[in-house]
Amino acid sequence: MEAAPDFETLRARRNAAVQEMHQRMADEWGVPLQSLRSNFNPGACYCACATGGPCEHKWDGEGWESEDGCAWSATCSRCSSTAMSHDMRNAP
DSSP states (O other): OOOOOHHHHHHHHHHHHHHHHHHHHHHHTTTGGOOOOOOOOSOOOBBBBGOOBOOOOOOOOOOOOOOOOOOOOOOOOOTTOOOHHHHHHHHH
16 A cells, blocks of 8 residues: 655645745845745645646535536635636646
């Protein structure tokens, strides 16, 4: 039986890589790091589905329905992401 991925460590590595990228961007633009704005969420699930890696999402959250009622999606109980948006990001 294969050991479960260490998502805490994987998230920490991802977050450090994003922090480094933000710092490089700030340095390149000559602005303070604190002046940059990002929608990156360091607490979001770790997901490497696009590269065949592990995925931390748990698709057992409350269902999501669009305002017009024409779309429905499962959601992740951990981060509230919709399965629909996950699939659009990771589609082949």
